[in-house]
Amino acid sequence: MSIASIRLYVPGPLAAGGEIALSEAQSHYIATVMRAAEGDALRVFDGASGEWRAAVSKLSRKAVTLTLIEQTRPQAPEPDAWLCFALLKRAKTDMVVEKATELGVSVIQPIITARTNADHVNLDRLRAIAIEAAEQCERLAVPEIRAPLPVGRLMAQWPEDRPLFIADERRTAGLLGPVTGKSALMVGPEGGFTEAELEAIGRIPQVTRVSLGARILRAETAAIAGLTLQLAAQS
Amino acid sequence: MSIASIRLYVPGPLAAGGEIALSEAQSHYIATVMRAAEGDALRVFDGASGEWRAAVSKLSRKAVTLTLIEQTRPQAPEPDAWLCFALLKRAKTDMVVEKATELGVSVIQPIITARTNADHVNLDRLRAIAIEAAEQCERLAVPEIRAPLPVGRLMAQWPEDRPLFIADERRTAGLLGPVTGKSALMVGPEGGFTEAELEAIGRIPQVTRVSLGARILRAETAAIAGLTLQLAAQS
16 A cells, blocks of 8 residues: 555644644554655545645654645535434444444444344444444444444434434335435334334434345344445545 | 254255265264254255254264154245355455355355455365355355356356346446346456456446446445345345
């Protein structure tokens, strides 16, 4: 990998001539792992100011400073799509966050259900995974990772203007198709939602039950497949 | 997990009253891990005879025998869809095999390209992953895992009657949609196919270049998203 192909998520705002102090971890990566020299150019984005070319202007092993040269891509609208998913074991939760970021979600909301056997999650680690995925997949924004909420609490405060599609294992629903505008996909735990949870979810008028296809999918596959069906057609 | 919810892939053919000698690993799982008793019933399938209920008829720690009771589901047609993908690092290759099995592929063909940095793969391990995924996701068949082939060799022997969809990172192609009948999806390596490879692939009239959506996906995500778009609508 060359320095020029590196993309870093940095704090904004970004403007020509501005200086960016990289974090200690980013500085280590640029100075020690990638052995950058002063003047080397790479790309940065902040989620709001588009993508910029920036050059290494001060270089030490723990503190690298970049100077912004020019905007290479303007900020562009991204899908306003949430993913709500029942927490999984660590490796699967990590995978869902990485893949959901690649597929373009704007918000990742972990949920806790009666059949969820995880209730704690390291949000900083999930945020780092989302940032790395956004850096690598050329996205201009990083999804927001929210703190886990019990599904009942989430339903009680569900926004009126956001349609919510629930993956239905009973497969009597229609196939999930492309969705534009505000949307959300919800995927239950491995054992499924309880009847009481389904009833609480069903009371919200924004909810539509949908199928993700003819086959039975593991929870993490359901999240990836559902986001694919919902977002692939959306630029 | 209860004994009744276990599904095992076993050698066929299956017929009422027939006996199935489980493998040593399956016997260990049933006798020692799950602590089954004689008479306990579970489900088996062989990829051709549908799904059957079977009871434990002989029980020892290394050799369990089942007796077939009755068919619970007839064999049903599954999609005739191949996945050809450039070999990835081990964990990602494993993930692709597991998810492709869940999503319903019939054949998994690893390929070797100029930019593939893996050229060896443990086919027995991949077959075990596919079997476990098929057992857990209620499929009635296990995809065939073929030995890796250089992409040029695969193209030279490509079957005349099988359309091949190539995931195109340049995103000028139309979005991949549902496909019925014989089909195949091909996903290149992280660095993409070389120009020479693309030319060799493009010479095959069965090839159509397709987009997997507006965002840039890692290779393993491209495989999962492509199979979702292609197979979700197909029963």
